Amino acid sequence: MPTLALTINGRTHEVEDVPADMPLLWVLRDRLGLVGTRGGGGIALGGACPVHGAGSPLRAGAVPARARAGQPITTIEGLASADGSLHALQQAWIDHDVAQCGYCQTGQLMSAAALLARNPDPSDAEIDSAMAGNICRCGTYVRIRRAIHAAAKAGAAANTNTTATGAAS
Amino acid sequence: MSAQMHDGFTRRGLDDIARDMTPAPARQLLATRLARRDFLRLTGLAGGGLMLQFSVGDVRADAHAQASAGNARFAPNAYLQISTSGILIYATQPEAGQGVKTALPMIIAEELDAAWEDVEVRLSGVDAAAFGRQFAGGSTAVPRVWTPMRQAGAVARAMLVEAAAHRWQVPASELRTRDSHVIDASGERRISYMALAEAAARLPVPDAAQVSLKSREDFRLIGQPITGVDNHALVTGQPLFGIDHQLPDLLHAMYVKCPAIGGTVRTANVDEIRALPGVHDAFVIDGNGEVTELMSGVAIVAKDTWAAMRARRSLRVEWDETHAARDTWTQSQSRADELVGAEGAETLADNGDVDAAMAAAAQTVESVYRYAFASHAQLEPQSCTAWYKADGTLEIWASSQTPQRAVENVASALGMDSKAIMLHQVRMGGGFGRRLVNDPVCEAAAISRQVGRPVKLTWTREDDMSHDFLRAGGFHALKGGVDDAGRAIAWQNHFITFSADGKSPVFGGNLSPTEDLGHLIKNFRLTRTQLPWASPCGFWRAPGASVFGFALQSFLHELAVAGGRDHLEFLLEILGEPRWLDPGNTWTLHTGRAADVLKLAAEKAGWGRAMPEGRALGLAFYFSHAAHVAEVAEVSVDDNKRIRVHEVTVVSDVGPIINRSGAENQCEGSVIDGLSAMLGQKLTHERGRVRETNFDRYPLLRMPQAPKVSVHFIESDYPPTGLGEPVLPPVAPAVCNAVFTASGHRIRTLPISEEGFSI
Ligand code: FES
Numbered sequence: 001m002p003t004l005a006l007t008i009n010g011r012t013h014e015v016e017d018v019p020a021d022m023p024l025l026w027v028l029r030d031r032l033g034l035v036g037t038r039g040g041g042g043i044a045l046g047g048a049c050p051v052h053g054a055g056s057p058l059r060a061g062a063v064p065a066r067a068r069a070g071q072p073i074t075t076i077e078g079l080a081s082a083d084g085s086l087h088a089l090q091q092a093w094i095d096h097d098v099a100q101c102g103y104c105q106t107g108q109l110m111s112a113a114a115l116l117a118r119n120p121d122p123s124d125a126e127i128d129s130a131m132a133g134n135i136c137r138c139g140t141y142v143r144i145r146r147a148i149h150a151a152a153k154a155g156a157a158a159n160t161n162t163t164a165t166g167a168a169s
Numbered sequence: 170m171s172a173q174m175h176d177g178f179t180r181r182g183l184d185d186i187a188r189d190m191t192p193a194p195a196r197q198l199l200a201t202r203l204a205r206r207d208f209l210r211l212t213g214l215a216g217g218g219l220m221l222q223f224s225v226g227d228v229r230a231d232a233h234a235q236a237s238a239g240n241a242r243f244a245p246n247a248y249l250q251i252s253t254s255g256i257l258i259y260a261t262q263p264e265a266g267q268g269v270k271t272a273l274p275m276i277i278a279e280e281l282d283a284a285w286e287d288v289e290v291r292l293s294g295v296d297a298a299a300f301g302r303q304f305a306g307g308s309t310a311v312p313r314v315w316t317p318m319r320q321a322g323a324v325a326r327a328m329l330v331e332a333a334a335h336r337w338q339v340p341a342s343e344l345r346t347r348d349s350h351v352i353d354a355s356g357e358r359r360i361s362y363m364a365l366a367e368a369a370a371r372l373p374v375p376d377a378a379q380v381s382l383k384s385r386e387d388f389r390l391i392g393q394p395i396t397g398v399d400n401h402a403l404v405t406g407q408p409l410f411g412i413d414h415q416l417p418d419l420l421h422a423m424y425v426k427c428p429a430i431g432g433t434v435r436t437a438n439v440d441e442i443r444a445l446p447g448v449h450d451a452f453v454i455d456g457n458g459e460v461t462e463l464m465s466g467v468a469i470v471a472k473d474t475w476a477a478m479r480a481r482r483s484l485r486v487e488w489d490e491t492h493a494a495r496d497t498w499t500q501s502q503s504r505a506d507e508l509v510g511a512e513g514a515e516t517l518a519d520n521g522d523v524d525a526a527m528a529a530a531a532q533t534v535e536s537v538y539r540y541a542f543a544s545h546a547q548l549e550p551q552s553c554t555a556w557y558k559a560d561g562t563l564e565i566w567a568s569s570q571t572p573q574r575a576v577e578n579v580a581s582a583l584g585m586d587s588k589a590i591m592l593h594q595v596r597m598g599g600g601f602g603r604r605l606v607n608d609p610v611c612e613a614a615a616i617s618r619q620v621g622r623p624v625k626l627t628w629t630r631e632d633d634m635s636h637d638f639l640r641a642g643g644f645h646a647l648k649g650g651v652d653d654a655g656r657a658i659a660w661q662n663h664f665i666t667f668s669a670d671g672k673s674p675v676f677g678g679n680l681s682p683t684e685d686l687g688h689l690i691k692n693f694r695l696t697r698t699q700l701p702w703a704s705p706c707g708f709w710r711a712p713g714a715s716v717f718g719f720a721l722q723s724f725l726h727e728l729a730v731a732g733g734r735d736h737l738e739f740l741l742e743i744l745g746e747p748r749w750l751d752p753g754n755t756w757t758l759h760t761g762r763a764a765d766v767l768k769l770a771a772e773k774a775g776w777g778r779a780m781p782e783g784r785a786l787g788l789a790f791y792f793s794h795a796a797h798v799a800e801v802a803e804v805s806v807d808d809n810k811r812i813r814v815h816e817v818t819v820v821s822d823v824g825p826i827i828n829r830s831g832a833e834n835q836c837e838g839s840v841i842d843g844l845s846a847m848l849g850q851k852l853t854h855e856r857g858r859v860r861e862t863n864f865d866r867y868p869l870l871r872m873p874q875a876p877k878v879s880v881h882f883i884e885s886d887y888p889p890t891g892l893g894e895p896v897l898p899p900v901a902p903a904v905c906n907a908v909f910t911a912s913g914h915r916i917r918t919l920p921i922s923e924e925g926f927s928i
Contacts, residue, residue: 100268
């Protein structure tokens, strides 16, 4: 079996001996030690496991790793900037104390990040439909909605500031 | 009728867990705690500093100690360390999402007067000798540790003040503290706790009972919304959960058991499995026949989880089901249907003269309520990492609500000395009562011993749902009577539940007369019949209460409607004068606290306001885990029995709130969980096999179905208690009562999908 080259969070990993049907989830977790992507042990029904491929969410539990060869993948470990500064959603998740057990939350964040990337100011209904695939067994939905709105606002404010700074200089 | 005895497997330890979750009468919580000379012990800290090792008495141990006149056994339970580099507080109780890792250290930090930013919290090791009891169940952690943790913080603070007094040569009484600093009377001199730690460590420890605690008005941290201590690690995807644990040379395992619990391996094609790619080994484990520990099965050990999963598809096992469970839900339902008209086999309470009161009643109502068995479905799959080493010791990383019991379970299952087992507690991806039992821990340990390498065992969702400790199903044949003024005068409940041994009901099937609010009615009878059920039942969030609440609170509404009464007024009338049911025992219902939460919930939700057609409010109250909770649901229902839950208002009295954010989160989550369970969750067994083994057949509520939740607290001066469970029981009856008012449909079955309803 040829070595599989995966580009994850901007870094290339060579992985040996990956069967054709091995889901990305298990390559990330058991082979690369990137355990922030978490499975629900189900049949891709839980939505705990999204990562991003080319900006859109992928179910790592269902996608074979080999299908992503050579294409960039972002996982939760790569959501913050390289200097460690958090994505607006991560900050909002902390500010609004969203998590209970927290197990689903990395998946929730990846789905929310994909949503904000294509729709920077979603309505409640848009949030609901974008997030409907992600189960939270602990029932933190009320806070997830609140945190997404807060991050959208923070994002808008950041953009305004950038523009203002740009205009002044 | 007598239930048929099932002898296929045993259930060691379940009784003990049930006892742990049911504190004995807790009058002592109201009394000032006794002086405890052995309460605090000072230990010099390497590098200089103050380390207080303090003990937390458990409520039962205290009750016992009082009974046996001072024979108290106080094991040290948590550590507070102040060193020159900072303040470290160990969180000793298992964290499953209920928030104790943040809330309990807050109690210590409050009395210490520490700035929260200076505090680092770490999950402690598992060690009964050092830490006393470590247990997450029954919403008992907060009442168990409240007073001793406050005293521990206060003692440390007193010593730091004393150290500053020595340094500045002023009386300690002139000094005050704020934000990890001691400050003098003028306010000009300030010194940090960290700078004082070494000097404080040389002082004698004052008697905890003599140290004054803050009064509630002076709380600065308790009652604030504090974000969880693990949140940064959570949102950045750091390893946190049991399933994330990694070790060098780690192997990955699956463990396949008979889908009908109690079945054993007769033959398995393990030789074929061993030859598959990535497989390291495959073998049969006989187990010890304890369903709480190690049952017969086939282990597949591979280089990664996927290789084990893949190999499993080729596994062929012939099961011996001679002693396996044969439960079939449809048969149990038919049997219950035959019984509902009859009196129960046992009479648990018979107050007044129910028959005469029913005969004299202006109106009587009869209904049968039913609820199915259910699964925990905690999101992190069952998982455990175990490492059996060449020297015969075992190291384990386990997601367990009962980490100390896990050590005993492993010792029993493997015939080991528990001293040779070192177990680390790890944050859990949900518990809900499932991880009170440690079967996956025993399995991982047994597999690692066989292969002599570190092994991570992972269950599939199917494994989990097929081998759960179930929320018990049940039936209530209820009859009530009202007089011509619409007052409740008679109440009768024939409770049909299940039993494994023909003697006592399964866990979650133990309805006591005082839990049935009907016992406040003068003429009251509770009878019980037990049907046979072999598959193990356990503890599902708010055990018993989670389903009794639905039946009892819905039927109270039926009676109010029959009497032509306003539901709120009717409930308040039944509650009567404010009083403790068992005077002074804070684990019993207080009718005044109950009335207060009901009135506030009604006020906050706008009870009595006009509603458009097809929309209504519904009310319910439940008392469990020492908490009084009332809820109002606002729903609308269309002609296709589609329900929309617009808002749920929750009012609870659990005493003072510790972490406001965590407390609100528990209330919001309990509402979602209550709706989720009510809507479509059921397990139906057929010849011992669960038919719903994944989320396609066992739906969890999703975001578009989630209502707005408004949370309010009555922060009474009673001792604080936990919020992980008691908000759940009133959810379903509040919604179902609203559905009746909105549509005229009375829902009497859980899940409500059985009656054609959806959300
Ligand atoms: S926080 Fe526990 S599953 Fe979402």
